[in-house]
Amino acid sequence: MTGTGIIPKIPLGDGVEALVDGIDTYFGWLLDAISGFIDIFIKSLQAVLLFIPPLLMILIIAALGWYVSRKNNISGILIAAGLFLILNLNLWNESMQTLALVITASIIALIIGIPVGIWASSSDIANSITRPFLDLMQTMPSFVYLIPAVIFFGLGNVPGVIATIIFAMPPAIRLTNLGIRQVPLELNEVADSFGATSRQKLFKVQLPVALPTIMTGVNQCILLALSMTVIASMIGAAGLGLNVLYGIQRVDIGGGFEAGLAIVIIAIILDRITQNLIKS
Incomplete structure (x- = not known):
């Protein structure tokens, strides 16, 4: 039985399939170009991260954490200890691959998200346009993002990055919009009184x-x-x-836990570094 028995079922799924087929037919060349660019960027970044000796990379990241934390020795020591643990667990290569994917997805998400947030802050109409899309992106189950990514880009790192970009972008848009809208009215009026253009006011006052x-x-x-x-x-x-996934599939509790712990360590390091950048 289709629909409710009284009202025919709305062919929503068929419409989505037709839309996907149309995008694939008419914009396949663009999807291929995007896929090629992202793939080259990921591989290049992974090559650079893996080329640097692990001990030197640990020193660089620990020094960065120490510097942005206002030269807090404890922060540098804890970051170095966490990275040494990852190295000791023989998960260094996988960690650098993960870091490359995160950096790639974050850069692209911010390149798109921050300008969209600026646009949304510039008018209520733009804000009204972006809000439903952001609500949808933030309430959609994360597994759903995998479907269009696989359809358009196949399997591998590229669709994983595409799905990650969509998943991670909303906070950048929302908080950029919020931050600019919360700029005191007096500062905007002062900029206007000095004859600042919209661009000057944006870059010298609002941002x-x-x-x-x-x-x-x-x-x-x-x-x-x-x-x-x-x-x-x-x-x-x-x-x-991938290590966590293998641990789940093979019921390898130890291997899955070690990979999960490495992810937690990287998350804490990235969080501390970016949080200290905010404070500074």
Whole structure:
């Protein structure tokens, strides 16, 4: 039986399939170009991260954490200890692969999300347009993002990154919009009284004042991207998420726990670094 028995079923699924087929037919060349660019970027970043000796990379990340935490020695020591544990668990290569995926997805999400947030803050109409899409993106189960990613980009790192971008983008848009809208009216009036153009007011007044809120969005974007790594592994994304997935499939409690612990360590390090950037 279709529909309710009285009203025919709305062919929503058929419409979505037709839309997907149309996109694949007429914009396949664009999807291929996007896939190729992202694939090259991921592989290049992974090559760089894996080329650097682990001990040197640990020193670099620990020094960065120490510096942004206002030269707090405890922060640097804890970051180094966490990374040494990952190295000791023989999960260094997988961790660098995961880091490359997170960095790639976060950069693209922020490149798209921050300008969209600025646009949404510029008018109530733009805000009304973006809000339903953001609500949908944030309430949609994360597994659903895998479906269009696989359809358009197949299996591997690229669809995993695409799904991660969509999943991680909303906080960057919302908090950029919120931060600019919360700029005191007096500051905007002062900028207008001095004859500042819209561009000058944005870059010299609104963005600097809204920067802490925007950086909070950056922080949330990065952490959401990292949280998506396990789910993205279901469609072939490499890294620690794949180890967790294998642990689940093979009931390998020890291996799954170690990979999960490595993800937690990376998440804490990224969170501390970005949080200290917000404070500074």
